[in-house]
Amino acid sequence: MKTKVAIIGAGPSGLLLGQLLHKAGIDNVIIERQSPDYILSRIRAGVLEQGMVDLLREVGVNERMDREGIVHGGFELAFSGRRERVDLEELTGGKSVMIYGQTEVTKDLMDARQDSGQLSFYGVPDATLHDLKSDKPTVTFTHNGEQVLLECDYIAGCDGYHGVTRKSIPDDAIKSFERVYPFGWLGVLADTPPVSEELIYAKHERGFALCSMRSPTRTRYYVQVSLDEKVEDWSDERFWEELKYRLPVDTANKLVTGPSIEKSIAPLRSFVVEPMQYGRLFLVGDAAHIVPPTGAKGLNLAASDVSTLSRILDKVYHEGRTDLLARYSEVCLRRIWKAERFSWWMTSVLHRFPESDEFSQRIQDTELDYFVGSRAGRTTIAENYVGLPYESIE
Known part of the structure; x- marks a missing residue:
């Protein structure tokens, strides 16, 4: 089997790359370890930068987003x-963000992929990359009990932090940069009306909270x-009480509570590998970088990688x-390091660090x-929040 670009991973970054390449007339095959149902069951972020919204519109995967998504001009x-409200539109010349869940983005892209007729393999547990430094790399894998050899020109690693693509690069060929934060986020999903029309980031002596x-x-x-x-130690009642305690009184009084439909704890880390390419392999999104979610940059950084790679391959x-x-x-x-800086900054000023003394807390407040x-200062926050411009490929 032959293709131009083998895409490892069918999350939103792999699917978006596949659509951009398909639109450019570049044949591609997607190989994914998990099933479609598993991918759609994952609860992820839902704040889309202007750049990602524009990319989804570019590939024609925007009808439901434009109908159901919520445009936010501030937070x-x-x-x-x-x-204090940060007016994104006023400070950035009209730019905004879109509230639309990553699960919904993925579903829309899956539907578009199916309509495109491009080949996708799901439930592949053993994808292996070969000859990455040659001009004809290959991917071997098992599908429906049969061994498959896929010949390609390039491989895009869109398979996340734990995926096979980054692990296929020799240790001495890349360098990792990492910071692990001494706390996590306990998140609850509930079918209740929002307490505010826009997101609220709250800093409190008991710790950070986000609505x-x-x-x-x-x-x-x-x-x-x-x-x-541990998640099991947090009943719904305990969670709602703690959230209310950390919010402004007027906001807490308006909060509508209800049974959680999903509850999980996510650790926070910053992670980058350099370089993001090895021979004919290109790392995309979480395969190459992780940001703490405070700046709403994870999915959006993956989209900017996708944009860069698709435009380069178009010109190739x-x-x-x-x-x-x-x-x-x-x-x-x-662009990644600037987003890492912003995510680190948002995390550092809004969270309670266990080792902080009174001096550090005063500096944080100031x-x-x-x-x-x-x-x-507000303009700096707003420009980073809506997303810095994509670099042109000339």
């Missing part, structure tokens, strides 16, 4: 007894917890610009007050 920061949403009738709330906490196949292949990593990493208290 709130609650701290020190204050509630988010998936739709006008489905909410997603988070509270910061220590790493030794249609203009013969093979010189651009070596630029993939440097172009992506410029840092947040300084940025929110000036137009320049």
Whole structure:
């Protein structure tokens, strides 16, 4: 079997890359370890940057998003007894974010993939990459009990942090950068109306809290917890009480509670590998980088990687610009490190760190007050939150 681009992973990044390549007339095959139902069962983020929204519209996978998604022109920061709104549209010349769950994005992309007629293999547990430094790499795997050999020109690793693609690169060919945070987020999904029309990021002496949403009738709330906490120790009642305690009084009084339909604890980390390419293999999204969710950058960074790789491959196949292949990593990493910085900054000013002394806490409070208290500071927050521009490929 032959194709131009083998895509490992059928999450939103792999599916979006497949659609962009298909639109450009570049044949591709997707290979995924899990089943479609498993992928759609994962609860993930739902804040889409302007750039990702534009990409989904570019490939024509936007009808349901534009109908059901919620455009947010700002968000709130609650701290020190204050509630401060960051007006994204006013500070960025009209840019905004879209509230639309990653699960919904993935479902829309799966439907589009099926309509495209491009080949996808699900339930593949043993994909193995070969000859990555040659001009004809291959992927071998088992599907329905049969051995498959897929010949291709390039391989895109869209299979996440635990996937096979990054592990296929020799240890001495890449360098990892990592920071693990001493807390996690306990998240609850509930069929209740949002407490606010926009997201609220709350800093409290007991820890961080976030009021988010998936739709006008489905909410997603988070509270910061220590790493030794267990989900089973958090009843719904305990969660709602703790969330209310960390929110401004007027917000807590309006909070509508209800039974959780999903509850989980996510650890927080920052992670980047350099370079993001090895021979004919290109790492995309979580395979190459992880951000704490505070800045809402994880899925959006994957989308910018996808944009960069698809545009490079478009020029390779249609203009013969093979010189651009070596630029993939440097172009992506410029934007990635800026998003890592913003996510680290949001995490550092809004969370309670167990080792912080009173001096550190005062500095933390002052840092947040300084940025929110000036137009320049608010603009910096807003520009990063809606997403920095994608770098052009010339």
